[in-house]
Structure formats: structure tokens, C-alpha cells
Amino acid sequence: MENLVVHGTYFTSQNANKVESHENYLICIDQSGTINRTVAPSDKEYSKLLESARKQERLIYLKPNQYILPGFIDLHVHAPQWPQAGLALDLPLADWLNHYTFPLEAKFSDLDYAHRVYRDFVHELLSQGTTTALMFGTIHNNANLELAQQSIAQGLRAFVGQVVMDNPEQTPDYYRNQSTTTALQDTEKFIQSIFDLRRQTTSTIMPVITPRFVPSCTDEALSGLGQLARQYDLPVQSHLSESNWEHGYAIKRFGIHDTSVMERFHLLTKRSVMAHGTQLTDSDLELLRQRGTSIAHCPISNIYFGNGVLPVKKLLIHGNQVGLGSDISGGYSPSLYHNIRQAVKSSQMLTDGVDSSKPTEKRGVRGSRITMATAFYLATVGGAKALRLKTGEIAPGYQADFQIVNGHRSLMKLSRMDVFQRLMYQTEQQDIHSVYVAGKEVYRRE
Ligand code: GUN
Ligand code: FE
DSSP: OEEEEEEEEEEEEEETTEEEEEEEEEEEEETTSBEEEEEOTTSTTHHHHHHHHHHTTOEEEOOTTEEEEEOEEEEEEEGGGGGGTTSOOSSOHHHHIIIIIHHHHHGGGSHHHHHHHHHHHHHHHHHTTEEEEEEEOOSOHHHHHHHHHHHHHHTOEEEEEEEEOOOTTTSOTTSSOSOHHHHHHHHHHHHHHHHHHHHHSSOOOEEEEEEOOGGGSOHHHHHHHHHHHHHHTOOEEEEESOSHHHHHHHHHHHSSOHHHHHHHTTOOOTTEEEEEOTTOOHHHHHHHHHHTOEEEEOHHHHHHHOSSOOOHHHHHHHTOEEEEOOOBTTBSOOOHHHHHHHHHHHHHHHHHOSOTTSOHHHHSOTTOOOOHHHHHHIIIIIHHHHTTOSOSSOSTTSBOOEEEEEOOOOSSOOOHHHHHHHHHHHOOGGGEEEEEETTEEEEEOO
């Protein structure tokens, strides 16, 4: 039985290369917040469904310039770095962490500060059309619980990680787990607290095993986290071969690539999401594919720290699973629209190359360009697959996680796919009219 009916035109991914659009459809949503059917204007039940929803005030009827899109999935984001977004992007990764990021994250020992930042950040994500987020917290148990509680209170579909960073050689005294034992204990305590929260609410919030990245963690911590991931069957998140320095670090310490280190400690599972991967080799990619581990493409952040462009097209052809991440605050924008655009632009630059003193044919990596349809796929279906969620699509059986967006005025006649392109290139926060998670309104622009 329908609880809510949305009347309008929607766009949803058909596959990594194709977007579908459906005009003036009814999207019928049941009590549990699942889309139970989509009804075409030609369907004989259409008028009856529309009328009864209208009479019972269960109808959302879009204006002619409004469109429905699936809610976006931010597959890699650091919630505590929100105060620093758009700042401090002048140093390479290791220096950026030590000079700016670790001092900022250390402040989350103060629960009032955590409350203020996390309340604002969760609202910000929703207001940008993001309905699901895979987030790093900090090493602080209570602050991470605050992030979980804000996500539940505001209706974000959240995955939250208690960060582990216990290696004294790569972390400062003021921001490090007290010991490997406490790092693992805090992770387990956090898992239990989130399970308690799930029992007390109807939330689907999920704890995530979160080794910050190989350099920050001791062997014992990586090993313990691999065990916890298996014991509780939980998602894992980390950074992987993010930059030249980071990729080289694993080789120096272990004599193998980052990816093989993660494999050694049982951290590559089909519920693992590894961010960046700009320096991954073909054999790394093959191992990730075999394990069903996903890669979070963070195109804005990679400009600053990546020392290269992730060849998304190649990964998709190879069968790697890929989604999209804002990587606040390595990336400066929480908007996945902005990241979608950068994904397309970076792929164009990878194709053409950047050094015009080289002959054209030697400059770039041919065939690397991705289309807007592919970038949209990453932000919706790619993320949902990585998190093993039935969301990211407007289709029966999927969670009703969607955004209603105001299109810009046009002086040209636009085809349906022109409208899609415009939405992807031009939508800003102020164009997002409202956002729904599991059929419930979680944001409306005042
Ligand atoms: N590597 C380890 N920690 C971080 C972080 O906070 N952001 C990014 N971009 N890379 C990291
Ligand atoms: Fe990151």
C-alpha cells in the first residue's frame, strides 16, 4: 500500500554509461520507505492512484522545472574536517596532515565542539543532496557517537568510523590512540554503542572499521582491525595508494604495495571501501577486483594530494567497483555535484595530457574520458553497490532516497538528456528544493 506518491520527471542510472529518464511518472513509496512501484502516465491505474493520493494528501506534485534525482552517496568523507573545508590546501599530504588536519581533529576531545561541528555538517550534507555518507570520525569515542546521533536525528543514512591511528612514528603525541590495545578496545566499544543505538531507534546506522591508513597504524592494529571486521561482519574504510609518498611508504616498511598490506591483514573484503587509489598498479587493481573491494574516487582531493588522476574508465572496464567521495577536507566541497564535474574534467585532462611541450600522441592516456552519465553512476549506483545498499536508483525495491531539484531557466529548447547535463553542471546548493531519505523529508530549502 502506498504511503506517499511523487509525481514528476526523474533521472536514474541504467548502467555506468547510460541514464534513463521518465517523464511525469508516479513514484509510489510504501510505509517502510521503499519504492514499491513506478507508474507511467500510460498505465491504466495512473489517474486513480494520482487522485487518491491527492485526496488523501499523500501527493508531492513537482513544478514543471523541477526534477527528481536519486540521493547522492558520499563514499569518502571526514566529518571532523568540515571547519577546514576550503582552507589549507597548500601542502602535500603528509605535511597537510601534520600541520593542519591532526591539530583540528584533536579538538574533538571536546564534546561541545563535536556537537556544534557535526550538527552543522550533517545538515550541510543533506542540503547538498547527499543522503548516504561513509564517514571518518576521529579517535574519540564520544565525539563519534555524537556524529552518529546527529545523523540519526537529522535522517542521514550514515556509516561512521572510529579512527585508529596508533603508530608513534607517523602520528603526533597529542593525537594518537593511547595504545594499540585501547585503539582496538575503543573500536569494539564504538561498535557496541552503535548496535545499541540501532536497537533503540529504527536507524540503519552502521559502524565501520577504520584504520586511518597504513602509515598511521601498527601491524598489531591492522591485524586486530582485520579480525574485528570479520568477527562483526562490518564494512571497512581506509586510504589506499593515495599519493606518491603514501604508496612509497608501504613499500619501504613492508616491501610490498599498500594493497598487499591490506590483504595481509584481512582488510580487503567485499564490504571494504578504499579511498583515492591514484597510484594503484594493474596487479593491485586485480586483487581489489577479486576481493570485491570498492574504490572511492575523490577527484577534487586528488588534484591536491593524488600526484595523478585515477583512471576511472579503465577501472570500470576492468570490473573494479567505484563510487565517488568528497573527501572533505582534502576536497574543498561537500557537493557531489562539484565532484561529479571534477571527475569528468579530470578524465578529460588524463586523456589529453597536460604538458603541451610533448607531442600530442604522447601527452595523455587515450580513452580515459568519462561521460556525465558515468560520473552520475559513481555518485549513485557505484556508492550503493560499494555499501551493499538498495539505494541510489529510482526503481521498485529501492529505498526512497531522493532529491528534488529546481532546473535553471533555459533560452534553448532542451532534450531530456540536455536537461540532465544542465542539472549535473549547474545545480548548486540553492537549487536543491528538498531531500528525502526512506520516503521522509530530511531537508527543505527555506
Ligand atoms: N590519509 C590519511 N588521512 C587522511 C585524510 O584525513 N585525508 C586524506 N585525503 N588522506 C588521508
Ligand atoms: Fe580521506
